[in-house]
Every structure is written in C-alpha cells, then in structure tokens.
Amino acid sequence: MRDPRYDILFEPVRIGPVTAKNRFFQVPHCNGMGHERPRSMSSMRGTKAEGGWAVVSTEECEIHPTSDLSPEIEGRIWDDDDIPALARMVDAVHAHDALAAIQLVHNGPTCANRYSREPPMGPRHEPVSMYDPVQAREMDKEDIRNVRRWHREAAVRAMQAGFDIVTCYAGHGLALPMHFIQRRRNIRTDEYGGSLENRVRLLREILEDTHDAVGHKCAVALRFAVDELIGPAGIMGADEGRGVIELLADLPDLWDVNVADWKNDSSTSRFSEEGSQLDHVGFVKSMVKKPVVGVGRFTSPDTMVSVIKRGLLDFIGAARPSIADPFLPKKIEEGRADEIRECIGCNICVAGDFTVTPIRCTQNPTMGEEWRKGWHPERIAPKKSEASVLIVGAGPAGLECALWLGRRGYQVHLAEAENAIGGRVARESRLPGLAEWGRVRDHRHVMLAKMPNVSTYLASRLGPEDVLALVKDLPADHVVVATGAKWRRDGVGRANAFPIFDHSSVFSPDDVMDGVEIEGPVVVFDDDHYYMGGVLAEKLAAKTPVTLVTPANVASAWTANTLELAPINRRLRERGIRVVTSKNVVSFDGSKVGVSCVFGGPLETIDAKSVVSVTSRLPTDSLVHALRDRLSIRAIGDAFAPSTIAAAVYSGHRYARELDEPKLTLPFLRDGNLRPRLDSAP
Numbered sequence: 001m002r003d004p005r006y007d008i009l010f011e012p013v014r015i016g017p018v019t020a021k022n023r024f025f026q027v028p029h030c031n032g033m034g035h036e037r038p039r040s041m042s043s044m045r046g047t048k049a050e051g052g053w054a055v056v057s058t059e060e061c062e063i064h065p066t067s068d069l070s071p072e073i074e075g076r077i078w079d080d081d082d083i084p085a086l087a088r089m090v091d092a093v094h095a096h097d098a099l100a101a102i103q104l105v106h107n108g109p110t111c112a113n114r115y116s117r118e119p120p121m122g123p124r125h126e127p128v129s130m131y132d133p134v135q136a137r138e139m140d141k142e143d144i145r146n147v148r149r150w151h152r153e154a155a156v157r158a159m160q161a162g163f164d165i166v167t168c169y170a171g172h173g174l175a176l177p178m179h180f181i182q183r184r185r186n187i188r189t190d191e192y193g194g195s196l197e198n199r200v201r202l203l204r205e206i207l208e209d210t211h212d213a214v215g216h217k218c219a220v221a222l223r224f225a226v227d228e229l230i231g232p233a234g235i236m237g238a239d240e241g242r243g244v245i246e247l248l249a250d251l252p253d254l255w256d257v258n259v260a261d262w263k264n265d266s267s268t269s270r271f272s273e274e275g276s277q278l279d280h281v282g283f284v285k286s287m288v289k290k291p292v293v294g295v296g297r298f299t300s301p302d303t304m305v306s307v308i309k310r311g312l313l314d315f316i317g318a319a320r321p322s323i324a325d326p327f328l329p330k331k332i333e334e335g336r337a338d339e340i341r342e343c344i345g346c347n348i349c350v351a352g353d354f355t356v357t358p359i360r361c362t363q364n365p366t367m368g369e370e371w372r373k374g375w376h377p378e379r380i381a382p383k384k385s386e387a388s389v390l391i392v393g394a395g396p397a398g399l400e401c402a403l404w405l406g407r408r409g410y411q412v413h414l415a416e417a418e419n420a421i422g423g424r425v426a427r428e429s430r431l432p433g434l435a436e437w438g439r440v441r442d443h444r445h446v447m448l449a450k451m452p453n454v455s456t457y458l459a460s461r462l463g464p465e466d467v468l469a470l471v472k473d474l475p476a477d478h479v480v481v482a483t484g485a486k487w488r489r490d491g492v493g494r495a496n497a498f499p500i501f502d503h504s505s506v507f508s509p510d511d512v513m514d515g516v517e518i519e520g521p522v523v524v525f526d527d528d529h530y531y532m533g534g535v536l537a538e539k540l541a542a543k544t545p546v547t548l549v550t551p552a553n554v555a556s557a558w559t560a561n562t563l564e565l566a567p568i569n570r571r572l573r574e575r576g577i578r579v580v581t582s583k584n585v586v587s588f589d590g591s592k593v594g595v596s597c598v599f600g601g602p603l604e605t606i607d608a609k610s611v612v613s614v615t616s617r618l619p620t621d622s623l624v625h626a627l628r629d630r631l632s633i634r635a636i637g638d639a640f641a642p643s644t645i646a647a648a649v650y651s652g653h654r655y656a657r658e659l660d661e662p663k664l665t666l667p668f669l670r671d672g673n674l675r676p677r678l679d680s681a682p
C-alpha cells in the first residue's frame with residue numbers, strides 16, 4: 001500500500017483540455033531510435049506509461065526538412081507518412097491510461113540539414129552549430145510565415161496521430177523560437193528583432209497558431225529554458241527569462257521549464273545534485289496560473305513531495321529517472337519506494353544520441369531492448385530447469401546476473417572475494433564526484449536481500465580448486481565468472497601497441513583506488529579517454545602537482561558523448577592540472593616522461609616522479625581458462641570483455657535472460673520505418 005505521505009504525488013492535474021492522472025511527467029528525451037526505429041521507440045515509451053507516468057512525451061520532432069538533425073535520430077513529423085510511427089507510440093501510451101505528448105521543433109541554425117540538403121536558416125546569417133562548413137541564412141518574412149505554417153501543419157498531424165499534448169519548444173538553445181529570443185543571435189531590425197516583446201513574437205505566434213489549430217482537443221505546452229547560465233550574454237532567469245514568462249504568462253496550458261544548454265539541463269551527478277535546477281526555475285510557478293513541470297534528476301519521493309508542497313512545481317518532470325526506472329511511479333504507488341532503481345547521473349543514456357545508436361542505461365539494461373529483445377524492466381520468464389548457478393564476483397555484472405536469475409527462480413550462490421559487494425562501482429564511487437555510482441550496487445543489494453533463493457558469501461576469493469569443490473558441495477550446475485578486469489601498468493592501449501613502461505613508479509588506476517602512496521609530481525597518461533584519467537588527475541591534484549597527457553586533442557575526449565567535456569576540462573583547470581593534448585607518452589625513466597606529438601616532431605620530456613597509466617584493462621578470467629574443459633563455465637561483464645559499467649550490467653542481465661532459452665541466430669529483431677508511401681515506393 002502507498003505511504004500516505006506520497007498521496008500528493010498521485011493527485012490528478014488538469015492541463016488545458018486534458019487531465020493527467022498524477023504528477024509524474026516524462027519530459028522529452030532523445031533515444032537514438034526515434035523515426036528510424038519506431039517499434040523500439042514506441043515500445044520504450046509504452047513501458048514508461050505502464051510504469052505509471054501520467055504523461056509520456058516524444059523526443060523533439062523535426063517539423064520540416066529545413067530542420068534535419070541527421071545523422072542524429074530524433075522524432076520526425078515532416079509529412080503524413082510520419083503519422084503511423086507516431087500513432088504507434090500514442091497507442092502504446094494510451095494502452096496504459098497515460099497522456100501522450102509530442103514536442104515539435106524547428107532547429108534553425110543548430111542543424112546542418114546533412115540529409116535533406118536544405119539550406120539552414122535562422123534569425124541572422126551565421127555558421128551552423130557543429131563545424132560543418134555551412135551557414136544558416138537570415139530568414140525573411142516569407143520564411144517566418146513558412147515556419148509558422150509548417151509548425152501548424154505538424155500540430156494538426158500530431159493531433160491526427162492521437163497526441164493529447166503538443167509542446168512548442170524554445171529550450172536548450174536548440175529551437176528557432178529560442179534563437180529569436182537570444183540577443184546574440186537576433187540582430188534584426190524588423191518587428192521580430194529589438195525589444196524583448198519583438199524577439200518573443202515568433203514564439204507567441206507559434207503558441208497562438210498551435211492553440212488555434214489543435215487547442216480544442218490538445219493541450220498546448222511550452223518547453224522554455226529560463227536561464228542559459230552564461231550571464232548577460234544569454235537569457236537570464238532574473239532578467240529576460242522572467243520577461244518572457246511575463247509576456248506569455250497564461251498563453252501555454254503548461255509550462256515545462258529548465259535551464260540551457262543541454263549539458264546544464266542534463267548535468268551529471270559528478271557536477272550537480274538532485275533538484276539542482278530548482279534554484280533557477282523555482283520562480284516560474286509564482287508568475288503563472290498554469291501548471292509547471294520541471295526536472296532535476298528526481299528519484300527520491302520525499303524530495304518530490306517537498307517540491308510540490310513548497311509550491312515550486314506541479315509536475316515532477318523526469319527524463320533520466322524514467323530511463324533508469326520506467327516503473328518509478330508504480331513503485332511509489334505500491335509502497336515499494338525502496339525498490340526504485342535510481343538514476344546514477346552518468347549520462348550513458350545521452351551517449352546514444354551522439355553515437356547515433358539506441359539508448360542504453362547503466363542502471364536499466366532493458367532500456368531500448370523492450371521491443372527488439374522483448375525485455376521488460378520488471379518481468380522475466382520463469383526458470384526452465386532446476387539448475388543452480390554459482391556466480392563468482394559481486395560487481396555490477398555478478399550482482400545483476402544474480403538478481404535476475406533469482407527472479408526467474410533459480411537457486412543462486414554469489415561468492416565475492418572482498419568483504420563487501422559492488423566490485424568496481426564500490427571502488428569508483430569513492431572517487432571525486434562519483435558517489436552516486438554506488439547506486440548500481442545499492443539497488444541490487446536491496447533487491448537481493450529480499451530473495452531467499454540467492455545466497456551471498458563475502459570474503460570468499462575462489463581459486464579453481466574452490467570452484468570445483470563448491471560445484472560438488474552446493475551443488476551448482478553452471479559457473480558464471482564475473483571477476484572483473486584489472487588496469488594494465490605497461491601503457492599498452494590505443495596509442496601504444498607494445499609495452500612502454502617497466503618502472504616501479506608506474507601505477508595503474510587500481511593502485512590509486514587501493515590507496516597506494518604515489519610520489520609527485522605525477523603524469524597521468526590518459527589513453528582511455530573516458531572519465532578515469534580526468535577523475536584520477538583530480539584526486540591526485542589534491543596532494544601533488546599533476547600533468548595529464550593525452551594523445552587526444554582534449555582531455556577525457558569521449559565524455560563529449562556524456563555532456564561532460566566542458567565541465568571536466570573546466571574542473572581540471574580549476575584544480576591547477578596542466579593538460580597536454582595531442583601527445584603520446586613513449587617512455588619513463590623515474591624522473592622524466594618522454595612524450596611525442598601525435599602529428600610528428602621531436603621528442604620532449606616532462607619532469608615527474610611517478611606515472612599513472614590509464615590506458616586499457618585485461619580481464620580477470622583465469623578461472624575460465626583453468627576450468628573450461630571440466631565444467632559449464634562462462635565469463636560475463638569485464639571478465640569477458642572490459643567495457644563500461646553499463647555493459648557489465650547488460651552482460652549479467654543477458655546471461656540471466658538467456659539461461660536455458662533457445663539460441664537465436666540474431667540476438668534481436670531489427671527495426672525499420674513505418675512510412676506507408678515509402679514502403680510502397682518502387
């Protein structure tokens with residue numbers, strides 16, 4: 001039964017002509033499936049509706065070929081052929097008594113129209129975002145009329161597809177109505193430029209057009225970034241953000257407010273906490289009579305209640321918390337708040353957009369797999385045999401495997417060498433800013449404690465003979481090796497195919513996490529390019545001078561995909577860490593590190609007493625090699641192929657799903673378009 005403290009979260013809220021059954025609102029989020037993989041996209045959205053979200057929205061949907069974000073895959077509503085794919089999503093959402101929302105966008109100068117080849121356009125002549133050698137041309141009055149017409153037609157198509165809420169988009173610095181508001185972009189001298197009232201004109205007209213076209217049936221929402229967090233150069237909450245709200249006040253049926261740009265809106269847990277946007281958006285509700293939704297990686301029902309009671313928001317908006325746990329509302333409603341799989345704020349989900357691949361989530365391995373693999377975030381097929389399983393290693397892979405094998409009803413024995421579970425997430429969550437990553441362990445810990453058929457043995461480092469004995473004594477039919485991986489100390493990685501280090505003052509990330517004393521000054525050689533090099537540099541810099549050397553052209557290069565590139569590089573500078581880019585480390589003699597420019601040129605040296613080598617890892621898989629001919633034994637997670645935490649969780653989950661199930665030729669279904677005229681085209 002629901003805790004009465006949370007009743008307020010389940011009150012219905014009226015939005016224009018429609019009513020949301022509770023206060024849980026899945027705001028727009030990209031997913032790398034969109035118009036290219038509509039079955040996958042709609043199934044994912046339907047699962048959220050099943051999980052209790054009262055409103056489930058699409059990602060941004062491009063309204064016209066002049067707004068073409070290819071190759072990134074968003075939503076698309078260019079013409080009637082896009083209706084069936086979107087209607088499929090609406091049906092999936094309606095099947096669970098939730099409202100379906102669509103966010104319409106014209107991306108103006110922030111898209112290069114790589115696929116459509118249409119010249120981009122915006123309030124002024126300016127180069128497009130990204131480094132495409134392409135400029136957006138200044139829109140004339142006819143262009144403005146066209147954009148309004150396309151938006152109106154898209155709204156009508158959205159209504160035909162069955163959407164309940166049509167969201168006009170002026171957020172993230174990604175949408176034309178926001179570009180018109182931005183002083184730095186809008187230098188027009190006509191009635192669309194100059195005063196704030198003039199710069200808001202396009203947004204006002206789009207809102208009015210949308211109301212006029214579909215307002216009798218659909219609620220018209222506005223997603224607006226009230227602060228760009230760049231001071232007076234941008235929209236500031238205290239100044240023009242407030243001004244826009246005053247000017248539009250009760251024109252939208254719902255205000256969906258956040259901060260821009262995307263990296264600020266979807267800031268990772270390394271850089272901001274739950275509810276961090278409230279300081280910026282909290283003022284909106286006092287200025288409007290219409291309901292307000294806002295986000296802030298809300299996962300705690302107590303925080304949610306407090307946000308509503310303090311009159312800051314009417315809806316708990318969520319993208320990432322709904323990705324990590326599509327059943328978050330249901331769990332609160334059913335008195336199972338302790339079972340919420342809390343988002344860890346790592347932004348692996350965001351990386352799908354940048355890498356143009358279906359969304360993945362560290363906490364929720366079923367995300368994006370709902371249709372193509374038939375994976376449900378809460379349900380799994382019961383066991384198909386009486387087999388019992390010994391899992392060696394309780395890191396993310398072993399824990400996830402144990403949890404879902406346990407859910408299937410198998411007898412599971414989980415042996416862990418250390419005195420605590422968690423493996424790499426236990427260790428890495430102690431690094432600066434990564435505390436929330438411990439939630440990967442915590443959720444599984446809570447769930448496993450409820451399972452009588454899963455036994456966990458701590459301080460149990462198993463060798464081959466131990467495994468053989470246990471398999472006999474327990475007994476166990478299958479052995480799963482989830483023993484993780486170790487960082488190399490020899491420097492082998494992307495830039496160096498052969499060992500470059502053979503010195504006792506070269507350390508690995510494992511050494512740093514083990515608390516080994518490291519004498520400075522230190523060179524951190526980052527040939528991994530994700531978070532580890534940067535975060536270790538940050539940790540070490542608290543005690544000693546640090547230089548980070550990387551063959552990439554920027555520190556922690558891959559974190560561009562998790563929206564962390566700017567905050568990480570800012571933090572490295574703030575901590576006084578010297579960053580040397582486009583240089584490979586080639587030697588270390590105990591006092592000097594030899595570095596070579598990746599573009600050629602003479603060798604240079606950097607003075608250092610120690611090197612921390614962050615290059616690559618090797619699986620800890622000796623158990624498999626020792627026993628593979630004698631037992632049913634398999635490695636999963638990092639012990640099989642070192643990768644992200646998300647990949648380890650997925651690997652453990654997959655083992656549990658596939659045990660005793662028939663092997664498929666292809667492990668998933670392939671998705672494709674649903675556009676009728678295209679399908680019948682020659």
Ligand code: ADP
Nearest residue numbers: 393395396397417423424462483484637638648
């Ligand atoms: P993954 O990311 O694949 O889950 P981790 O490195 O996070 O891998 O976790 C591996 C876990 O396995 C660690 O907690 C480690 O202590 C444990 N482990 C490693 N070798 C053994 C062993 N021989 N017996 C039991 N546990 C082990």
Ligand code: SF4
Nearest residue numbers: 343344346347349361
């Ligand atoms: Fe949260 Fe990470 Fe999952 Fe994204 S990938 S929803 S940030 S846990």
